[in-house]
Amino acid sequence: MMIVRAAFAVVCLLSLLAAPLAAAAQPAGKVRQIGYLDQGSAARNRPYLEAFRQGLRDLGWVEGRNITIEVRFAEGKTDQLPALAAELVRLKMDCIVTWTTPAALAAKHATTTIPIVIGFAADPVGSGIVSSLARPGGNITGWTHLGLELRAKYLELLKEAVPEAIRFGVLWNPANQVHKPSLRVIEAAAQRLKVELHMVGVQDPRELEGAFSTLAGKRVEALVVFPDGMFLAQTPLILALAARSRLPTMYGVKEHVEAGGLMAYGPDLSDMHRRVGASLVDKILRGAKPADLPLAQPTRFELLINLRTAKALGLSIPRSVLIGADAVIQ
Numbered sequence: 001m002m003i004v005r006a007a008f009a010v011v012c013l014l015s016l017l018a019a020p021l022a023a024a025a026q027p028a029g030k031v032r033q034i035g036y037l038d039q040g041s042a043a044r045n046r047p048y049l050e051a052f053r054q055g056l057r058d059l060g061w062v063e064g065r066n067i068t069i070e071v072r073f074a075e076g077k078t079d080q081l082p083a084l085a086a087e088l089v090r091l092k093m094d095c096i097v098t099w100t101t102p103a104a105l106a107a108k109h110a111t112t113t114i115p116i117v118i119g120f121a122a123d124p125v126g127s128g129i130v131s132s133l134a135r136p137g138g139n140i141t142g143w144t145h146l147g148l149e150l151r152a153k154y155l156e157l158l159k160e161a162v163p164e165a166i167r168f169g170v171l172w173n174p175a176n177q178v179h180k181p182s183l184r185v186i187e188a189a190a191q192r193l194k195v196e197l198h199m200v201g202v203q204d205p206r207e208l209e210g211a212f213s214t215l216a217g218k219r220v221e222a223l224v225v226f227p228d229g230m231f232l233a234q235t236p237l238i239l240a241l242a243a244r245s246r247l248p249t250m251y252g253v254k255e256h257v258e259a260g261g262l263m264a265y266g267p268d269l270s271d272m273h274r275r276v277g278a279s280l281v282d283k284i285l286r287g288a289k290p291a292d293l294p295l296a297q298p299t300r301f302e303l304l305i306n307l308r309t310a311k312a313l314g315l316s317i318p319r320s321v322l323i324g325a326d327a328v329i330q
Helices: 042-058 078-090 101-110 147-161 179-193 205-217 229-233 235-244 254-258 269-285 307-312 319-323
Strands: 002-004 032-038 067-073 095-099 116-121 140-144 167-172 196-201 222-225 249-251 263-266 302-306 327-329
Touching: 032 042, 032 078, 032 101, 042 067, 042 095, 042 229, 042 269, 067 078, 078 095, 078 101, 095 101, 095 269, 101 116, 101 140, 116 269, 140 269, 147 167, 147 179, 147 222, 147 249, 147 263, 147 319, 167 179, 179 196, 196 205, 205 235, 229 235, 235 254, 249 254, 254 263, 254 302, 302 307, 307 327
Parallel strands: 032 067, 032 095, 095 116, 116 140, 167 196, 167 222, 222 249, 249 263, 302 327
Antiparallel strands: 002 327, 263 302
C-alpha cells in the first residue's frame, strides 16, 4: 500500500501553463502531425506517453480527429536515436517531442526548422540543446527536471538512509551526454560527505551484470543509479542485480521504486508530460515560436521509499528520512 503524505505540485511559468479557453477552436482543415521520440522502452515509458496524450486531449487535440502522433521508442538503444529522429523529419512532423537528453540532441541534429519540445533533459544548456532556459533560441523549447543539481541530493539522501555506509557506487551511462558532468557534481558531494565513490559506466545492457560484479569487488555498500532511458528499460534486471548484491539503491525515477527499488527522488514526470509538455505543443500548434517559450522547470520534488525492499535488505530507514518522504510503500 502506498501512503501519500504530501501533495506533489509542479508550478511552472504561468505563461506556459495557461490553457486556452475550452471554447477556443482548433485550427481548421488540417490534421497536425506530432512526432514522439523516446530513448526508453515502450513497456516502461508508455505511461509518460499516455500522460502526454491526456494533456493534449484536455486541450482539445484528439488523435484521429485533429492530430496524429508518430511514436518512436529506441528501446534503450541510444545509437538508434539519430535514425529515428531522421525518420520523423522525413515524415514532415509539425512538432517533435523528445524524452531524455540523448533524444533531444538527436532531434536537434536532425532538424533546425521543425519545432522541438524536449522533456526530461537534465542540463539542456550545458548539453548544448538550448542557449538558455529563458531564451532557448532556434526551434527548441521544453522542460528540464534540473537533474544535474539532483545528483548531489541522491547521494545525500542515500547517506541519510544508510548512515553507516562509506563506500558508494554510481551506475552511469557514457552514451548519455549529461552523465559525465553529473559525475563531477556527485564527486563534489562525496567529498563533502567524506565517503568513497566508485563509478561504473554501462552503455549496453549486456554490461550490467559485469558492472555489479565490479561494484561487489569494490565492496560498495550502497548505490546511486543515474536516470537514463536504457536503465529504465532494464528496470527488472537492475532491480534483480541490486537485490542479489543486497545494495540499498537510490534512483532518479519513481517507477524503479514502484517496481521494487528502495528509494527515488525527483519530479513527477507524468505530470510534467501532461501539463507542461502538452501545453507547449498546444502553443506551438497554435502558432507560437519555440524560441519565444522559456523552458519550464519543476519547483518541487518527491522522495519515495519502499519499506518492503528495506525489510528485504535488513535495512532500518531512520525516522528522520521517513518523515521527509512524500510517499512510502509498505
